[in-house]
Amino acid sequence: MYGKKVKIRAFFIILVFTSAILITFLVINSLKENVVFFKSPTDINNLNQIESKKIRVGGMVKKNSIEIENKNLKFVITDFKNEIIVTFSGAVPNLFEEGKGVVAEGYLEDRKYLKAEKILAKHDENYMPPEVKEAMQGN
Template sequence: MYGKKVKLRILFISLLLVSVALSIYLILKSLEENVVYFLSPTEIRNLVEIENKKIRVGGMVKNNSIIIDSENVNFIITDFKNEINVNYSGPVPNLFEEGKGVVAEGFLKDQSFLIAEKILAKHDENYMPPEVAESLKDK
């Protein structure tokens, strides 16, 4: 029912979309380690070697792990399988809290110790009024 030209153009557009989508998929797949913003403690543990390169580690701040002395903030990032100790000196973001998400950027000393230069708070997708959060806690 459509003319030959129309069919050719449909074919052209489909080929264009499929080929470009596939190439982008391959590019992103091969660049995966650069596309991810941070690594989890488990991924750090599985690293073959530690390069002297800036790295980001993300996960939850372990409960009761924040120790603040005069200059340093020490805490533990956990993904509930593995943990990594973080040492940091500097201001922390407002949402930095125990039991909440965090991303620390810095240099690895070994597979379980990170000297952080920057701390970012990662917050989750839950939004609710304080009263609701309070009542959820009580349950």
């Protein structure tokens, strides 16, 4: 069997490691608000106070909600519980589309309205060839 020294070392290392895990957990838990990349429309709706700093809101682009007037874009982000209207002028990423994920970065006017300065497309984890997608929609 292993000597006494090995056992003490093992005990010490495991103690150090478990403490480190605990510290990491506590730090991350207290930083929860900052670890998330974006808030959902429901999170925004539950805000006590409208923040004046820059904020990111994410969710789905609501079907049939995109309106383009001149160079101004208006659409609705939904998480299927709450919605938020977003206005934006500028170029959007290729994957920006109705019914797909989106993250809008900008300033809140009120709980239902965001003036975006940047639009990011959030794509999902599904990968397939176009033919397969068509066949799936055919069903």
